[in-house]
Amino acid sequence: MVELHSAPTDALSIRFSHDIRTLLDAAFGGHFTDEDWAHAIGGMHVWLIGSGGLISHGSLVERTLVCSGQMLDVGYVEAVATAEAHRRKGYGTMVMKHLGELIRERYDLGVLSTGAHSFYEALGWERWRGPTFVSSPRGRERTPEDDGGIMILRTPRSPVVDVVGDIVCDWRVGDVW
């Protein structure tokens, strides 16, 4: 049997946080960094657990983005992964559907960065087609390597956002998107 759970980072035990990190390290083939982990905590976690342990996980953190000229509180999705042995069974979709519900309840917009567009498109996410930027300590800077990788999920409180406009994320250490 598989169970869906959600909780904020500060409600997770150290041991369970370690289990999530272990899943992410394996799922991203050793490319999941300490900075990526720092980006995945401090908000809500959604996960699926089965008799053999953790199956799938995703995080939701709050960020402030400027999307086609409008400053919005966005639910930013991080650290989405399913253990390799459990992939293509709909588990990642279950986690993302729940994250989507949280985003629709709480935020102006959902945003994430990915190379797996079709996975998210099936869940109602749209590709951002305009140029990407970061609001860095040096001012607004282009992030051309992230163009085409950003996706949004509209919510009942989303204003009209034009996906061919500029999108600007707030600053953080590591991958800004």
Ligand SMILES: CC(C)(COP(=O)(O)OP(=O)(O)OC[C@H]1O[C@@H](n2cnc3c(N)ncnc32)[C@H](O)[C@@H]1OP(=O)(O)O)[C@@H](O)C(=O)NCCC(=O)NCCS
């Ligand atoms: C992406 C990932 C989370 C999907 O998890 P999953 O549990 O296998 O997802 P689902 O079974 O719900 O997949 C549903 C559909 O999404 C699509 N999909 C799955 N993984 C995909 C990927 N990497 N790229 C594009 N589409 C993908 C498939 O169409 C799949 O349907 P299918 O089984 O009929 O082909 C998983 O492959 C994974 O952990 N990958 C490594 C980490 C990663 O890339 N995370 C996302 C980065 S933002």
